[in-house]
Amino acid sequence: MITVSVFRFPSDTAASDAAREIDAVDAARNNENVSVKIDNHPDAHSHWRPTVPSMASTSAHGPFVINIYTEQRSPDQHSLSDSIEKVLDKQIPRLDEFSPTPVDKMNDLVADPDDLLTRVVMQYPAPIGTPDVNDAVVYTDRGYLLLAGAKSETSQRFEKTGVDAVAMLQGSILARTRDDEAAKTYVDDIVAANLDRNSESTPPSGVPDVKCISLTNPSPLDEKPYNCIVRYRRFVVVVNSAQEVDVQQKAAAQYALLANSQ
Structure with missing residues (x-):
């Protein structure tokens, strides 16, 4: 250690x-x-x-x-x-x-310079006041890997698909990949890596580029066993829920938000 x-x-x-x-x-x-x-x-x-x-x-x-x-x-x-x-x-x-930020410039730092959090669907109203850094935060690829424990499969996926930023909002995770093809690879890798405990489930009707999986044998501790992976161009967002119909609705809303984001 x-x-x-x-x-x-x-x-x-x-x-x-x-x-x-x-x-x-x-x-x-x-x-x-x-x-x-x-x-x-x-x-x-x-x-x-x-x-x-x-x-x-x-x-x-x-x-x-x-x-x-x-x-x-x-x-x-x-x-x-x-x-x-x-x-x-x-x-x-x-x-x-690394170039240290001058202490008197700390308050000028931008938490989300590329407005990635605005591309993620909110699952519940935001609290008034200072955002919870565990609930709404943007990481560089390296920062996220440190947070996630730098698991080899995640690190390899990031390197292969050129992920350069990750945004987390209310349990949903957005990854920005190198390009459209890399985003497709990212989605396929997520699904393949999780099929040992999951099975593919029904995506929302009429929404393209969404794959959904659910835990095959969820336990009472698995609060959100339903997951959908939404892709639009170079962006991939994973949403989850305790109910299949709810995760389908979230996935549809997430795709619409990505498609209409500038």
Whole structure:
């Protein structure tokens, strides 16, 4: 297991001080902890207990602090430190590619720059006030894969079909693929990947490019066993419901919204 956290500080100096202090406080929690050096990353502050199969490391890179915690099956210092080294080898270049938003410009960031959420049918009235980030949110492809646990089949599907953004609204999920053909492939892949527990069901009458599936043996815990996958041009939206007629109506409404969106 590897857990990576990145923190942003006001300055490089603040980040450097924080990295050192974070490691010192964590290491002081047990007097068996000993310092460890990470090859190719001499500025990383790291420690472990020789009898415990885990290691922690904290590094400063510019205004950022990278905190890594790794566990393995056996207390092998070389293997644990090698894992941390590999993470830093990947994480540092990603930070170099990133341009931090100035703190005074945070409120100017646009949550949905391409208006993807407006293309997703609402299943119930939106609450008044600040939107729930778990209920209405747009991710980049990489952000969504991190959220979903980066399952290999999802990652492969995104790469194959060129998904570059995902919008989630009230349980429905929209994916924007590379082009029309890629969207067709995306739908076919979803259906094929879920037929082990599902069977194809009846799509809404008169609505093109919709495929529906339902759980073959739903349990009481399966609150929404009916799903329809709606495709329009490069967009694919998955809607779900507890009732077949309801999911068919949602799918029809979703197709109409996509077809009439600019």
